[in-house]
Amino acid sequence: xxxxxxxxxxxxxxxxxxxxxxxxxxxxxxxxxxxxxxxxxxxxxxxxxxxxxxxxxxxxxxxxxxxxxxxxxxxxxxxxxxxxxxxxxxxxxxxxxxxxxxxxxxxxxxxxxxxxxxxxxxxxxxxxxxxxxxxxxxxxxxxxxxxxxxxxxxxxxxxx
Amino acid sequence: xxxxxxxxxxxxxxxxxxxxxxxxxxxxxxxxxxxxxxxxxxxxxxxxxxxxxxxxxxxxxxxxxxxxxxxxxxxxxxxxxxxxxxxxxxxxxxxxxxxxxxxxxxxxxxxxxxxxxxxxxxxxxxxxxxxxxxxxxxxxxxxxxxxxxxxxxxxxxxxxxxxxxxxxxxxxxxxxxxxxxxxxxxxxxxxxxxxxxxxxxxxxxxxxxxxxxxxxxxxxxx
Numbered sequence: 001x002x003x004x005x006x007x008x009x010x011x012x013x014x015x016x017x018x019x020x021x022x023x024x025x026x027x028x029x030x031x032x033x034x035x036x037x038x039x040x041x042x043x044x045x046x047x048x049x050x051x052x053x054x055x056x057x058x059x060x061x062x063x064x065x066x067x068x069x070x071x072x073x074x075x076x077x078x079x080x081x082x083x084x085x086x087x088x089x090x091x092x093x094x095x096x097x098x099x100x101x102x103x104x105x106x107x108x109x110x111x112x113x114x115x116x117x118x119x120x121x122x123x124x125x126x127x128x129x130x131x132x133x134x135x136x137x138x139x140x141x142x143x144x145x146x147x148x149x150x151x152x153x154x155x156x157x158x159x160x
Numbered sequence: 161x162x163x164x165x166x167x168x169x170x171x172x173x174x175x176x177x178x179x180x181x182x183x184x185x186x187x188x189x190x191x192x193x194x195x196x197x198x199x200x201x202x203x204x205x206x207x208x209x210x211x212x213x214x215x216x217x218x219x220x221x222x223x224x225x226x227x228x229x230x231x232x233x234x235x236x237x238x239x240x241x242x243x244x245x246x247x248x249x250x251x252x253x254x255x256x257x258x259x260x261x262x263x264x265x266x267x268x269x270x271x272x273x274x275x276x277x278x279x280x281x282x283x284x285x286x287x288x289x290x291x292x293x294x295x296x297x298x299x300x301x302x303x304x305x306x307x308x309x310x311x312x313x314x315x316x317x318x319x320x321x322x323x324x325x326x327x328x329x330x331x332x333x334x335x336x337x338x339x340x341x342x343x344x345x346x347x348x349x350x351x352x353x354x355x356x357x358x359x360x361x362x363x364x365x366x367x368x369x370x371x372x373x374x375x376x377x378x379x380x381x382x
Contacts, residue, residue, distance in 0.1 A: 024246070027239040027243060027246075028210060028211070028214060028239075028243065030238050031214050031238065031240060031242075031243045032214060032217070034238050034239075034240075037238070071229045071231065071232035071236075072225070072228070
């Protein structure tokens with residue numbers, strides 16, 4: 001391999017230029033594509049003390065939901081319906097009717113969830129009994145820890 | 161593959177001629193390290209543009225969000241520390257490099273005929289670089305930034321006659337606040353870049369057109 005001064009310098013410039021480009025390009029690309037590997041840190045929200053909740057009867061829980069929006073934390077009031085048969089296992093429902101997102105309620109007389117908008121009826125397990133909803137009530141992840149009920153609220157997604 | 165592309169371009173727009181004009185220039189004897197300062201400045205400028213664009217993607221120029229968004233870049237975004245670090249240090253290096261480049265040009269007498277225009281555009285570029293430094297310094301919106309800008313605008317207000325007016329225009333009002341931040345951001349990312357790109361284009365065209373001045377020599381005794 002014979003190499004003269006000119007070509008040696010030329011290659012040296014190319015190699016150094018390549019190193020500098022990579023040195024800046026790799027961090028820059030990582031930074032630019034950051035949203036791709038950004039994990040949304042879902043926080044469990046404390047929804048109350050387990051001992052306070054009725055058994056066998058759905059109840060409504062209200063809580064403050066903190067959402068991260070970039071460098072901001074947005075607080076919003078949110079709610080959910082929950083039901084437990086033993087005080088250990090909780091089923092938590094998204095508070096919006098699966099038809100058009102209206103807030104339904106538990107009717108203590110009829111022992112059913114009723115939605116006022118289009119007369120949808122759901123059972124205590126969230127199954128559709130009557131009306132237009134396309135699917136059963138949505139469940140939210142829930143767990144019990146340290147005597148507290150913890151839930152993960154759903155993202156407010158646009159219906160469409 | 162690449163040579164075919166180059167040939168394709170060369171047949172149409174004589175790209176090899178352009179390359180020859182830009183890179184295969186004749187250099188006078190005795191040119192050495194002091195002559196790299198212009199290229200160093202240009203490289204640093206490119207670095208500032210790239211890192212600056214990236215920072216602007218996650219920065220919010222308002223009193224409520226500026227500091228928090230910078231913290232977000234530093235703590236939450238992968239490589240955010242690196243990108244901001246490059247911009248931060250690149251800014252200081254740029255002022256140093258452009259100043260040294262200016263001094264080199266002066267002491268080598270390279271500003272003389274026929275290069276007066278290169279010199280004058282260069283001087284204005286130097287002023288713009290200082291402007292970049294001054295306006296960029298406020299953007300993190302921490303104590304240092306705030307008080308440094310307070311001092312800077314106060315110095316401006318000490319100028320006779322026009323001083324108070326200049327300070328008012330810089331601050332966007334009597335006090336240093338939200339409007340100052342948005343103005344400085346506009347200066348830093350819109351106004352100054354537009355001006356410096358324009359002047360740099362002229363400056364570089366002139367350098368290519370006129371070539372590099374030879375280093376000064378001792379007078380030959382007859």
